[in-house]
Structure formats: structure tokens, C-alpha cells
Ligand code: CTP
């Protein structure tokens with residue numbers, strides 16, 4: 001089904017849990033904003049044709065400049081919405097008639113490798129309606145209340161932690177966004193699942209971490225430093 005995909009990078013979140021007073025996508029690690037790291041990761045993949053980037057309205061110009069400085073070519077930078085699914089929907093509106101496959105990636109994941117991106121895009125073959133990288137959960141899972149009182153242990157067999165990029169035929173993702181109530185859903189696979197599409201997981205990467213809390217930034221900085229060291 002797919003040769004290559006349009007990369008849709010969503011970067012319009014506020015980063016409330018990070019709590020640094022700057023939009024998360026513009027927080028710098030190793031001298032560059034997360035947005036630039038994530039955009040480069042996507043754009044450098046063999047199976048990505050072009051990039052559309054979604055940021056908060058007030059950041060459209062700034063994002064364009066940051067991406068140009070980082071040497072990443074983008075087709076368009078567009079304004080996102082209040083919830084992630086609204087930002088994805090806005091990005092989908094900016095796609096052209098020639099775009100048949102889309103890879104939706106979070107700017108909060110700056111370390112996805114180009115190999116992972118291409119492998120995920122390549123796995124979108126008939127009859128799948130969506131593909132995403134994921135890893136089996138390794139920690140023991142507990143259900144607990146707000147006070148930390150454990151209710152029970154949850155069986156982790158068959159439980160996966162899902163990453164981005166998530167890859168779809170454009171028409172499948174568009175119609176899922178149009179038909180399904182996305183409130184409370186935190187990824188695009190969930191929309192396609194609810195719409196009845198067949199969703200497939202491929203092996204993710206342990207280093208494809210998501211920046212959510214301040215400690216995650218330190219981890220990303222250390223991993224970037226290790227990669228830079230490896231190239232010397
Ligand atoms: N995102 C987006 N538009 C939104 C909300 C989120 O484009 N309205 C993007 C974020 O920029 C991020 C990805 O979706 O790249 C995953 O979201 P998350 O990690 O939750 O980021 P934030 O929403 O920014 O963080 P928080 O929930 O802590 O505010």
C-alpha cells in the first residue's frame with residue numbers, strides 16, 4: 001500500500017506537566033528545540049516525503065524560523081487546537097490530494113530514529129488501517145486510588161506501551177476523526193480502533209522516549225550526547 005508518507009508533526013501542546021513556562025516544543029536540549037530534533041528525525045527518514053508541522057497559533061512564525069535554522073524543510077506550519085486530536089485534525093486539513101499515507105509524530109518524542117520511522121511506514125500494508133511502534137510493558141502494574149492505596153495488581157501480559165510515529169492511510173484517519181468522538185483519547189490509533197479499523201503494532205525503540213516531566217529532559221540530553229559521542 002505505502003511507498004512513502006507525509007510526516008505530520010504535532011507540537012501545539014502547552015507542556016503543562018513539564019511546567020517550564022515555555023511551550024514544550026521550544027524547550028532546548030543539546031542547543032536545539034525539541035521541535036527541531038523531532039522534525040529532523042521524521043524528515044531524515046527515507047520513507048518520509050515532506051513535513052507538515054502543527055504548533056500553537058502564536059508560535060507559527062517562531063516554529064518556521066527554528067526549523068529553517070535547523071535545516072529542516074517543511075511544506076507548511078499550521079495552527080493547532082486546544083486538544084491533541086484537534087491539532088491532528090488541523091494538520092490533516094493541510095494535506096494535499098496526492099498525500100495517501102500520513103505518519104503522525106509527537107514533537108515530544110525527539111529521539112525516534114529514521115530507521116524506526118521508515119520501518120513503521122513500511123509496515124502499513126493491506127489489510128491494516130494503522131501501524132504504530134510499541135514495546136511490551138516491563139514494570140509491574142498496579143491499580144490504585146488517588147491516595148496511593150493499591151486496589152489490585154494488573155496482569156501485564158499482552159500490555160504494550162505505544163509510541164509515535166503512527167501511520168495511516170490519509171482517508172482512514174480523516175474519516176475516523178470525522179466519525180469518532182475523540183475526547184479523552186490520547187492517540188490516533190484509538191480513533192481508528194473505535195472506527196473498527198485493524199490496528200497493528202511493530203517493535204518500538206527504548207530510546208524513543210516521550211518528554212512529559214522535567215526528568216525526561218535529562219534523559220533525552222544524555223541520549224543525544226551519547227549519540228553525538230558515537231559519531232565522533
Ligand atoms: N499536542 C498538540 N496539540 C495539543 C496538545 C498536544 O499538538 N493541543 C502535541 C504535543 O505538542 C506533543 C504531543 O501532542 O508533541 C503529545 O502531547 P503531550 O505529551 O501531552 O504534550 P502537551 O500536551 O504539550 O503536555 P501536557 O499534557 O503536559 O500539557
Ligand code: MG
Nearest residue numbers: 013014015084
Ligand atoms: Mg497533553
